[in-house]
Amino acid sequence: MSTIKRQLPHPSELFEQVSLKKPEFNPTTRRLAAALTIEDLRKIAKRRTPRAAFDYTDGAADDEISMDRSRQAFSDIEFHPSILRDVSHVDTSTTIFGGPSALPFGIAPTGFTRLMQTEGEVAGAGAAGAAGIPFSLSTLGTTSIEAVKDANPGGRNWFQLYVMKDRSISYALVQRAAAAGFDTLFFTVDAPVAGARLRDKRNGFSIPPVLTLPTVLNAIPRPAWWINFLTTPKLEFASLSSTGGTVGELLDNAMDPSISFDDLDEIRALWPGKLVVKGVQNVEDAKRLIDLGVDGLVLSNHGGRQLDRAPVPFRLLPEVVREVGRDAEIAIDTGIMNGADIVASIAMGAKFTLIGRAYLYGLMAGGRAGVDRAIEILAEQIVRTMKLLQVSSLDELGPQHVTQLDRLVPSASARGLSIG
Numbered sequence: 056m057s058t059i060k061r062q063l064p065h066p067s068e069l070f071e072q073v074s075l076k077k078p079e080f081n082p083t084t085r086r087l088a089a090a091l092t093i094e095d096l097r098k099i100a101k102r103r104t105p106r107a108a109f110d111y112t113d114g115a116a117d118d119e120i121s122m123d124r125s126r127q128a129f130s131d132i133e134f135h136p137s138i139l140r141d142v143s144h145v146d147t148s149t150t151i152f153g154g155p156s157a158l159p160f161g162i163a164p165t166g167f168t169r170l171m172q173t174e175g176e177v178a179g180a181g182a183a184g185a186a187g188i189p190f191s192l193s194t195l196g197t198t199s200i201e202a203v204k205d206a207n208p209g210g211r212n213w214f215q216l217y218v219m220k221d222r223s224i225s226y227a228l229v230q231r232a233a234a235a236g237f238d239t240l241f242f243t244v245d246a247p248v249a250g251a252r253l254r255d256k257r258n259g260f261s262i263p264p265v266l267t268l269p270t271v272l273n274a275i276p277r278p279a280w281w282i283n284f285l286t287t288p289k290l291e292f293a294s295l296s297s298t299g300g301t302v303g304e305l306l307d308n309a310m311d312p313s314i315s316f317d318d319l320d321e322i323r324a325l326w327p328g329k330l331v332v333k334g335v336q337n338v339e340d341a342k343r344l345i346d347l348g349v350d351g352l353v354l355s356n357h358g359g360r361q362l363d364r365a366p367v368p369f370r371l372l373p374e375v376v377r378e379v380g381r382d383a384e385i386a387i388d389t390g391i392m393n394g395a396d397i398v399a400s401i402a403m404g405a406k407f408t409l410i411g412r413a414y415l416y417g418l419m420a421g422g423r424a425g426v427d428r429a430i431e432i433l434a435e436q437i438v439r440t441m442k443l444l445q446v447s448s449l450d451e452l453g454p455q456h457v458t459q460l461d462r463l464v465p466s467a468s469a470r471g472l473s474i475g
C-alpha cells in the first residue's frame with residue numbers, strides 16, 4: 056500500500072514544472088529536428104523520394120550482402136571505455152591528406168546526386184564547408200567543378216576520378232579540378248565495370264529518367280520532389296554526355312577496364328595535390344600502392360555497389376594498418392550510419408572516414424538543411440561516444456577501445472552435417 060501523501064493539484068505548480076513547447080511552423084525544420092539518427096533520415100528520405108531515385112541510392116549490388124555485412128560489422132563490436140579521465144573538452148579535429156578537418160569524416164563522392172534532391176552537390180559542398188569537413192565531387196557528378204568551388208569557397212574540395220575510355224575527358228577534368236583549387240584526387244579503382252544494381256533494373260531506372268505508368272503513380276504522393284525536379288535546371292551529368300540507360304550501363308560504356316598500376320605515374324604527373332587510391336580491398340595492393348608513393352588509401356567496397364561479397368573494409372582495416380604501418384594515411388568507408396562507427400574506425404587505425412548514403416539520406420530528407428542535420432547527428436554521436444569512452448582527442452583512441460566480435464555461426468550439427 057502506497058504511503059505517499061496526496062494533495063489537491065495546484066495550477067500554479069503545474070505551470071512552474073511544465074512549459075509549453077513553441078510550435079515549429081516550418082515543416083522541413085520540424086521533420087529534421089525529429090530525426091535523431093541517420094536511419095530516421097533514411098525513413099524520411101524514403102517517404103519523400105520517388106522509388107527509382109531512392110533505390111538507386113539505398114541499393115547495392117546483387118543480393119546487397121556486402122552492404123549488409125559492412126553495416127553489421129559496425130554493430131558487431133564491443134567498446135571498452137576507460138574511466139576517470141577529464142572529458143569536459145573533446146577535440147574531434149584531425150589532419151588528413153595535408154589539411155585540416157573539424158571532424159574525422161568527409162563526404163564521399165557520389166554520382167548523379169541531383170537525382171536524389173535537386174540541390175545535390177551544392178547542398179553537400181555548402182554543408183561540408185560550414186561544418187569544416189571536406190567534400191568530394193564525383194566524375195559522375197551533376198554539378199560542375201567550378202560550381203562546387205563556389206558553394207564551398209573557403210573549404211576543402213576533393214575530386215574523384217574515373218578513368219574513361221576516352222582518357223582525354225578524364226584527364227581534362229583532373230586539370231580543371233586542380234585549377235579550381237581542389238586539393239586531393241581520389242582515383243577510384245574498384246569499377247572497371249559496374250556492379251549488378253538489380254533494384255535499378257527492376258525499377259526500369261534510366262538516365263535521363265523516363266516516365267512510365269508506375270513512375271507516375273509512385274510520384275503522386277511525392278509532389279515536392281517533382282516540383283523541384285521540374286522547376287530547376289535540367290538533371291544531367293555536369294562533365295559527361297549521357298547516352299541513356301541505367302547508371303550501370305552508362306558506367307560500362309564509359310569506363311576504361313584496361314586501367315592498371317602502370318597508369319598511376321601519368322595521373323600523378325597531372326595532379327599537383329594529394330593522390331589517394333579509393334577502393335583498395337587487400338593488403339598486398341595496399342602495400343604496393345604505398346611503396347609506389349601514393350599519399351593515401353581508401354579501403355572501400357564502394358558501399359557494396361560493385362563486387363557483392365567483397366571484403367568488409369572495417370574488418371580489413373586492422374590487417375592493412377598492421378602491414379603498412381600507422382604512418383600511411385588510411386581512410387575507410389562503407390556502412391557508416393552512426394558517429395560511433397566512425398569512432399570505432401579511428402580506434403582500429405583509420406585516419407579518416409567517408410560517408411556516402413548517410414549524407415544522401417539527409418539530402419533526400421531535406422536538401423541542404425537535411426545534409427546539415429546528417430552531419431550534426433554524426434558529430435553529436437562522435438562527441439558522445441568519445442566522452443563515454445573517456446578520450447578527449449582522436450589520437451587517444453586505439454585498438455584497446457574496440458573489439459571486433461565474430462558472429463556466431465551455426466554449428467556443424469545445426470547445418471545438418473554429421474560429426475564423426
Ligand SMILES: Cc1cc2nc3c(=O)[nH]c(=O)nc-3n(C[C@H](O)[C@H](O)[C@H](O)COP(=O)(O)O)c2cc1C
Nearest residue numbers: 163164165166193243357358388389390410411412
Ligand atoms: C548513390 C551513390 C553513388 C556513388 N557514386 C560514386 C562515384 O561516382 N564514384 C565513387 O568513387 N564512388 C561512388 N559511390 C561510393 C561512395 O563514394 C562510397 O564509397 C560509399 O557510398 C560508402 O558507403 P556508404 O554509402 O555505406 O557510406 C557512390 C555511392 C552511392 C551510394
